[in-house]
Amino acid sequence: MMDDFDTFFFNEVLRPQIIIPMKPEPIDQPESITSTWTNLYDANRTKEMFNMTVEWFGRDLTVYLDGTLERFNPMRYTGTFKDEKFIIEENEDRLMVLAPTNLENWLLTGMKMMDEPKKETDQAINQVVVLECPIERGYGNISFALTLFYKFA
Numbered sequence: 001m002m003d004d005f006d007t008f009f010f011n012e013v014l015r016p017q018i019i020i021p022m023k024p025e026p027i028d029q030p031e032s033i034t035s036t037w038t039n040l041y042d043a044n045r046t047k048e049m050f051n052m053t054v055e056w057f058g059r060d061l062t063v064y065l066d067g068t069l070e071r072f073n074p075m076r077y078t079g080t081f082k083d084e085k086f087i088i089e090e091n092e093d094r095l096m097v098l099a100p101t102n103l104e105n106w107l108l109t110g111m112k113m114m115d116e117p118k119k120e121t122d123q124a125i126n127q128v129v130v131l132e133c134p135i136e137r138g139y140g141n142i143s144f145a146l147t148l149f150y151k152f153a
Contacts, residue, residue, distance in 0.1 A: 052079035059152035061106045066145040097131040106150035
């Protein structure tokens with residue numbers, strides 16, 4: 001049984017409260033990794049981390065691969081075109097890209113990674129080329145961009 005002191009202490013110091021969790025107010029700034037983790041109430045959230053665009057004009061086919069590497073939880077990004085896979089992944093301080101040397105009748109003739117100049121490639125058939133590009137160390141998200149040039153054989 002509670003005496004006067006216990007009753008007073010319980011009611012005045014401990015003050016039993018009903019705590020109702022509240023949803024945070026929306027953030028009016030561009031989405032960042034911080035805002036993504038602070039707004040955890042969106043149960044089914046989709047975040048685009050990799051984009052693959054293909055353009056062809058006459059005998060030229062260009063494949064654009066761009067996205068964002070998440071350094072906290074590195075993933076393998078995969079895109080498919082003409083039943084051929086394009087794979088992008090992080091290997092410590094290097095961006096690794098696996099790309100087919102041909103897409104049906106188109107042969108890989110060149111590539112351009114990030115801000116490097118365009119490089120010509122060997123025109124090998126039915127192989128996978130491994131492209132490497134140094135990326136900055138650190139934490140957070142790192143953007144990447146890659147362009148592959150194919151020519152009709």
